[in-house]
Amino acid sequence: MIIVTLPSFRLLAALCFLTMVIMAAAGVANAADAFAALREHMVRTQIEERGVSDPAVLRAMRVVPRHEFVPNGGGALAYGDHPVSIGYGQTISQPYIVAYMTEQLDLKPGARVLEIGSGSAYQAAVLAEITTSVYTIEIIPELAKHTDETLSRLGYTSVKRRHGDGYYGWPEAAPFDAIIVTAAASHLPPPLIEQLAVGGRMIVPVGGTWWTQNLVLVTKGSEGKIKTRTLIPVRFVPLTGGPRER
Ligand code: SAH
Numbered sequence: 001m002i003i004v005t006l007p008s009f010r011l012l013a014a015l016c017f018l019t020m021v022i023m024a025a026a027g028v029a030n031a032a033d034a035f036a037a038l039r040e041h042m043v044r045t046q047i048e049e050r051g052v053s054d055p056a057v058l059r060a061m062r063v064v065p066r067h068e069f070v071p072n073g074g075g076a077l078a079y080g081d082h083p084v085s086i087g088y089g090q091t092i093s094q095p096y097i098v099a100y101m102t103e104q105l106d107l108k109p110g111a112r113v114l115e116i117g118s119g120s121a122y123q124a125a126v127l128a129e130i131t132t133s134v135y136t137i138e139i140i141p142e143l144a145k146h147t148d149e150t151l152s153r154l155g156y157t158s159v160k161r162r163h164g165d166g167y168y169g170w171p172e173a174a175p176f177d178a179i180i181v182t183a184a185a186s187h188l189p190p191p192l193i194e195q196l197a198v199g200g201r202m203i204v205p206v207g208g209t210w211w212t213q214n215l216v217l218v219t220k221g222s223e224g225k226i227k228t229r230t231l232i233p234v235r236f237v238p239l240t241g242g243p244r245e246r
Contacts (some may be wrong), residue, residue: 035067038079042066046081047099054103061099062127066092068154069122071103088140090237092120093182097234099126104217104231105178107131114195117201118147119226125156127180127181134159135173137166138243165241167197176200183239184213188228196220205236232233 038227043061052058067078071086078084083091093101102123107113111131115124118138124147127134136159138144144163151159162170166181167189181192181204188204196202200220207213215231 035065035079038076039066042079042081042095046094046096050096050100052096052099052103054106056107056109056130057099057103057126060102060126061095063129064122064125065154066095066122067095069120069125069150086120088143090119090140090143091208092122093236095123098123100232101182101203101215102126102130104215105180105201107178111177112197113178113180114170114173114176114192115180115182116169116192118161119143119182120148121150121156121159123180123182124151124159126163127216128156128159134157135162135170135176136160137162137164137170138161139165144169167191167239167242171195178202179204181205181239182236184208184236185239187243188218189239189242193218193220195228198222198224203231205234211235 007048039062043058047061048058067075069092070078070084081096082093086092105113107130109131110133112133113127113131115127115134115136118124118136124134124136136147136148141163144161147162151157151161169191175197176195177197177200179192179202184205184207188206192202196218198220200217204216204218205213206216212233212235215234217229217231217243219227221227
């Protein structure tokens with residue numbers, strides 16, 4: 001016969017509680033492991049196998065918890081080979097496109113980089129894993145607020161964020177070694193070309209809104225000479241703002 005005395009009952013309850021705490025912690029660890037496994041699979045099959053090879057970009061894509069940038073925790077959907085809706089008619093780009101565009105910027109640690117279209121803040125976080133000087137602008141106020149909260153929550157506090165029309169860039173912080181536009185422009189925005197440093201690189205989807213666009217790489221040579229090169233076809237949400245709204 002087992003006699004449960006009061007002290008041993010307390011001990012039992014304490015043990016139960018401790019077990020629950022350990023199991024909960026293990027659950028969290030398993031969830032984190034599951035996301036890490038999904039991320040590793042994403043990087044290998046969607047990014048490395050398609051030719052992205054810059055070690056800094058691959059490291060960033062392995063480290064940034066993409067599911068944290070997708071609404072409602074995102075789950076496994078965040079690691080799929082496609083864009084994901086983030087509300088307000090906007091999307092977080094497909095992982096491969098984020099990696100490809102980032103690689104094209106050829107960022108050195110400490111480079112100054114400007115992103116137009118913060119959206120979910122995922123691309124900004126990827127940039128922040130590579131360089132310490134990241135600026136990002138978002139035109140939709142609710143998304144700008146969300147960007148702010150997400151970057152703070154996940155510890156990307158060094159990223160400078162602004163709500164505004166990115167067509168006009170961030171003149172006070174210019175020149176930038178790299179500029180990445182993550183919405184489709186009908187033409188290369190002159191203010192952004194102006195704010196690109198000599199030797200700088202800008203990547204921007206150019207073409208008709210809602211139809212396929214081309215990613216264009218803009219480089220600024222000595223004496224400000226601009227060169228453009230068309231890379232791959234892509235599909236982005238439109239860049240709004242600019243002179244059309246004036
Ligand atoms: N880089 C984002 C994806 C962006 S989707 C990410 O990693 O999630 C494109 C974003 O560009 C949208 O959030 C849209 O509101 C924003 N955008 C469109 N036109 C803009 C403009 N003129 N200035 C700043 N942001 C703009």
